Every structure is written in C-alpha cells, then in structure tokens.
Amino acid sequence: MTLDRDSFYLDGGWAAPASAQMLEVISPHTEEVIARVPEGTPADIDAAVAAARQAFDQGPWPRMSPAERIDVVAAFSGLYAARMGEMADLISAEMGSPTSFANLAQVPAPWMQIESFLAIAREFPWEAERPGALGAPVLVRHEPVGVVAAIPPWNVPQFTIMSKVVPALLAGCTVVVKPAPETPLDAYLMAELLDEAGVPAGVVNFVAGGRETGEHLVAHPGIDKVAFTGSTAAGRKIGAVCGEQLKRCSLELGGKSAAIVLDDADLAVTAEGVKFLGVMNSGQACVAQTRILAPRSRYEEVVEAIGSAIGSMVVGDPMDPASEIGPMVARRQQERVQGYIEIGQAEGARVVTGGTGMPAGLDRGWYVKPTVFADVDNRMRIAQEEIFGPVLSIIGYDGVEDAVRIANDSEYGLAGTVWTQDKEAGLAVARQIRTGTYGINTYTMDFAAPFGGFKASGLGREFGPEGLAQYTEAKSIYLESPPM
Ligand code: NAD
Secondary structure (H helix, E strand, O other): OOOOOOOEEEOOEEEOOOOOOEEEEEOOOOOOEEEEEEOOOHHHHHHHHHHHHHHHHOOOHHHOOHHHHHHHHHHHHHHHHHOHHHHHHHHHHHHOOOHHHHHHHHOHHHHHHHHHHHHHHHHOOOEEEEOOOOOOOEEEEEEEOOEEEEEOOOOOHHHHHHHHHHHHHHHOOEEEEOOOOOOOHHHHHHHHHHHHHOOOOOOEEEOOOOHHHHHHHHHOOOOOEEEEEOOHHHHHHHHHHHHHHOOEEEEEOOOOEEEEEOOOOOHHHHHHHHHHHHHHHHHOOOOOEEEEEEEHHHHHHHHHHHHHHHHOOOEOOOOOOOOOEOOOOOHHHHHHHHHHHHHHHHOOOEEEEOOOOOOOOOOOOOOOOOEEEEOOOOOOHHHHOOOOOOEEEEEEEOOHHHHHHHHHOOOEEOOEEEEOOOHHHHHHHHHHOOOOOOEEOOOOOOOOOOEOOEEOOEEOOEOHHHHHHOOEEEEEEEOOOOOO
16 A cells, blocks of 8 residues: 555545655665655645634634534544544654554553543633622633644654644634644544544645745634644744744744753662653653753662663664664754764763664664763763764762753753652752753653743643643623722
C-alpha cells in the first residue's frame, strides 16, 4: 500500500495543491523515500485560511452549543481510539520513534488528551453569571478566539497537534494545521478521522510544509491566534510577528531540564527513571531530563549507575519492539548531535559511555550512540544548549541550595525532576525550581493540569482548563444598571 498523497484536506474535502512541489518523507532507519506528499505553498495556505475564515465567520461550528461540539469531538475520539496502532506505525516510519515509545506516548497520549479535554469542556464555564461588584449581575462568556494557526514540530507530531486542535474545536474555533515537513503522514490520517467524525467543512484544514509555509501562515491577516510548538529560535520570530499584529499567541519551546539526585536517592530507581526520561524518543523530547545533578558525596556512584543504564540500551530499527533508541529524524539532526558530542569532548567532559561514530552493528540510518558525559560544568555548552538527542551530562553539586541554583541556571524553564526517598524534601526542591512542570521520582504529564514553559521555554499553557481557555476570549455583558 502506498503512503503517497496528492491532495490537501481543505474546506471539508480533498483539494488539489496549487503547485507541483512535493515533500519526500524519508525513513530515518533505511534512508529511503517512503512517501511523497504535496508541499504547501503560500497559495495553499491562502486557500486554507479562506476556508477556515468562512467557516468561522459564516459557518455553523462557532454557533453550535458547546454540548453539540462535544458530541462531534467525542465521535472523533472513538474513531481515533480504533486506529491508534496504525497511527503509531506511521509516526515510527516517518521520524524513527521506537515502536515501544510510539505505542505509549506518540499516540495513546494524544487520545488521552482528547478524553481529558472532553471532560474539561463538559464542566467549563462557557457562560456564567456573576453577582458583580456594583450590585448588578454580569454575564461572563468564553467565546472562541477565532481562526487558529496550529504549527507542530516533528518529534511528537500527534501529541502537539492534538493539544491545539481539540481545545480549539471545543471552544468553537476553526483551524489551519501546518504539519512539519518531516511528519505529514500522521496528519493525513488525523484529517480522515476528523472528516469521518462529521466536523463541518472548513473547520479544520491541513497543509504540510516547511518554515516559509509556516511564516506565511503566521503573518496571514486571516489568522487570529497562533499556537506553536517548536524551537525557541522559531518561537521568538513567531512571537515578534504576533506582537506586531496583536495576534493571540501560545508558544511551547525548548528545554534543558535537570534531574536532581538528592543524597538519599535509591540509585536503582533513579537510574531506571533517568534512562527513560533522559533519552525517551531517542532523546528528541522537549522535556528530556538531560542534566543530571549528582551530590559530590555520591558522584561516582551516580555516574556508574546512569552510565551502565544508558550504555546497555538497545539501539536499532524503530519497528523492532526491543529497540529502546531509534535513529535521529534526519541526517542534519544526526550531524548536530555528533557535533555536540565533539563539543563536549573539546570542553573537557569525560565520556562515560557512547561517543562519536555509529553504534555497533549499524551501518546505515541516522543513528548516534547514546552518550553520557561526566565531569560537566553547568556553564559548558553541552549543559546549556538543547542537543535534542540521547546525550546526558552529569554535573556535581555541593548541598541542596547549590543543586537548586544549578538547575535554575538555564535560559530554559520547561520541566525537571528530583529523586529522593523523602517526599517533603522533594517538594521543597520542586517549589524552588523555575519550570512549568516538575516531578518527584516521576515525570508523567497529566492532561488535567497545565503544561508549559517559564523563561525561554515558552508563553502560555496547554492542557487542563488553562489550555482550553487559551482558545477563548472572555466577554463581559452588563445585564442591568446597578442601583445608584
Ligand atoms: P522548529 O522550530 O524548527 O519547527 C517547528 C515547526 O515550526 C515546524 O512545523 C516548522 O516547519 C515550523 N517553523 C519553523 N520556523 C517557523 C517560522 N519562523 N514561522 C512559522 N513556522 C515555522 O522545531 P523542530 O526542530 O521541528 O522541533 C524541535 C523543537 O521543538 C525543540 O526545540 C523542542 O524542544 C521543541 N518542542 C517543544 C515542545 C513543548 O511542548 N515545549 C514539545 C515538542 C518539541
């Protein structure tokens, strides 16, 4: 069966692209082309925005009741649940996510997001009367923000599309999604399922393309809000355009999260946790715990535990259920990660496991060796910059205050963890870390709670009632004249 596509999902149907330009989807494992799909151009974006604008300004969707929209999204959820295995395979094929991770986080997690947003929407104060401060009641409404541009990255494509499209739909918005050029295939399947669920024409439109296509979408006057997940560099540019045009904007950006190992930590538990959280999705995860902060008193023990956990990981074919680490998404990403491993060596860090070159037994595919550096200083580039590959840095600290200082000494503020047998001590650390999410002996994202970044990790929040509210504008209607 071919994975090729020749159209875009626009205005409730499959429309021919404006140009003959094609994107090649290349398997990171075999380096072979697995599909060709049309590449969106500014003309395709114009058509998608026009359809979304028409559906918002004239169509039924924003005028339906929240309960009616909930029914349509619930139908989508049921259809999605039935196709999760197929969706996971598409993502593994496109970007090389190990199938074990794809069937855990790449697809079931987005489905859980839908269910969570449905529950939140059922309780959301779409229209609520308040007594008012002047003695007369006020009606506060949450109205849809308008036409939304949803721009996801390639690393967790369904996870980051769902966190935007579902709350936007529930709020009554219409959407143009621009999938990343590396991962258009999962988005095509999602479009089919939304269509089958009965989402009206023009309410969701998909045009895959690269940076220039995204820039055209962001700057388009028909867009009211941009919801972006990707690099901090692109987020700054998008935020500047939105600021100039006073568009609503939410940005989910990069991270360099720290796992603080307290001196009472059970190192077997910690090493298992860090093995998953440090290099999940082959290290291509925004919340990856890539700085490991170890107490000087147990430094070599931590290095030994984490070095052997990472050094024993199975690297290989993403479709093999035994693989724990797959290839990098693209040759440029493989080169980037290799480059950082060289930088770490040049900066004087010690390679505990891994290093440059291909992993043993592999002679093609965009693989790197999972690598752990010890003797890292937090000011080194490998400790400050987001590598986005399976590369961990172990940094020593003197006392908990020093650990908190080092964890916060980062331009990013996305996530973090603390490992300890004393929950209160863990909570005391958690309260001092300047990040949007934090875990004590765990890091499991909960879609009922807000997720997002402090500092250069972003603006705004996804998930929870906060994530739904980002797709609304609050309007106050003064119902009567207050008594004089
Ligand atoms: P990227 O910024 O290069 O691209 C992300 C998306 O934006 C792609 O669809 C791309 O085509 C588009 N794009 C790029 N520049 C644009 C511009 N100027 N205007 C409009 N669109 C533009 O990022 P990437 O390499 O695809 O993804 C990796 C990055 O994403 C990492 O930094 C990672 O930390 C971050 N990320 C963050 C989260 C989060 O929730 N905070 C989640 C996943 C990934």
